[in-house]
Amino acid sequence: MASVQGTPLPHLICPYNRYGYILKNGDRDVDFVINDKYFYFVEGDNSFPDYYFDHHLYSRYGWNMKSADGSLCGACKSEGVSQACYFCDKCEVSYHKECVESYPQITSVFHPKHSLQLVYDRLGKKNIYCSYCDASGEDNRVMLYYYCFTCEFGLDPVCAQTPLSLLYNPSRHEHDLTIFPRKVDLTCDLCGVFGSKSLLCVCLQCDFIIHTSCISLPFVIKISRHDHRLSFTYSLLGIFSCGVCRQKVDGNYGKYSCMKDCTYVVHSKCATRKDVWDGKELKGEPEDEYENLNSFEVIGDGIIQHFSHSHHMMFETNTTNIVYGEEKLCQACVLPFYGGGVYKCVKSKCDFVLHEACANLPRKKQHMAHPYPFILQVSDTENIFFCGYCDRFSFGLRYVCNKGSESISIDLRCAAISEPFDQQCHRHPLFLSNELGKYRQCSICGKLKFQTLNCIECELFLCFYCATLPYKVRYEHDEHFLTLSYKENASLNWCEVCEETFDSNKWLYTCHECGTAFHILCLLGKCALYVKPAQNLLLTEGQKINIIPNNGLSRPICKYCGRRCQEKLMVELNDDVDGRILLCYRHLAVGVGPD
Incomplete structure (x- = not known):
């Protein structure tokens, strides 16, 4: 966290307190319903006597709200790039300078016909759509904003104070652009979207139309759905379908195409979605050849030193001595051996074994469902991890990404899924869902999932849990x-x-x-597919447990549900009061996998 500088600012109120002051001290009902939208009017000034509040604001300089820790403005929930902002010692969050210093009413060059009223989105109902930057409350970004109720026109506080000089971008267009202050149904030449809610800029000299949110579109990017970099282009000969949404790409409007010798093309809007692109402009930047990073060092003929094991490992094609059984599992993917080559530890008393494919996994990997790359890591021997895609607890190696708003781990089965995904039970290829915020019901387990693998030929949807079931x-x-x-x-x-x-x-x-x-x-089994018996596992709550096989002559009774456990594994824990307690494994992984 960046350090705060100076003394508290006595005359400016923290946006959180400002909202609370409206609710407690308003002389009339400030809860409005207009056009089926819910608002709180902000009618007071942005400065109040400091004795009303225990929130103190400090100035921050040289701090980027698009930081690696995922911090957002506490008022508008936008990333922004303001270098000057305020930090509240009580809320422990930062606020844009524009959000703190926002006035109850303003006039804007982007909407000169009417004044704009400062409002809070009531209880996060997500009613607003910023017409400048194209951000909507639907993605949980805009909470404090300026709004015209006559025209249903909105701007977040940062965009409301954007200077017109930014509309001139010679790298995007050679002439000055003129803002068109009314909403009209025209097609943007950069993204090809017709009738968007965003503001438009026009160049009358060349009949050029562009959304204000498209002015800053990058020229060279790397997205999660493709292995190569993409460059922006206006025209492209041929008939193509978008690599993200699978819809037709109109060659008359801007799009992104592969810079290598392949025919991969993506709509501008699809390529710059927050779940597809990491937000980096790569024009003039050297390429990162992380795909060539190996997980092992070759020691000799058929002998390697794998990063996950301290001993040398030898390649072996004769696996007849490795029979099916839950006690013989690959240390990486926690799956049994059904034939094929393996790498075995050269130490006779060490049972560390890897599938050949698992030993050859890259150390750094881009996954189609996440905009940032993952790093292959060894799980703590005293811990299990939770896969962020299939919602399973698992052992073995995992891919970890610590960039963005949160840390995420995925197991090797989910990491191996790529587009097009070949599900051996289905005759058509599957592709990652392309509609943000839309949940679909998995065709196997019936659960509603945010990310699914879909068939574009028929109504088949698979969640990551079911897509990674062994064939x-x-x-x-x-x-x-x-x-x-x-x-x-x-x-x-x-x-x-x-x-x-x-x-x-x-x-x-x-x-x-x-x-x-x-x-x-x-x-x-319900939950224990990729988990093996282990001792002294440390859960996130600090509780140590043992996972034991349920293979006795009689089934033990679960302390939680009071029934004899039918699972292959059980959880054993020691309680200071009750002593040794046995639980069904599914109670450890509650809500995980099919019911």
């Missing part, structure tokens, strides 16, 4: 492999484990040789 598994009482599939055979009426009937629209594991079938959860 081929073994059952201890069957000599054949079981495969994941739709319920296509009408004769498969009941599950071999629970002996209950199948729903006609559910997926299941089947043995085509024996004609048997299993519910997914009955075969794999």
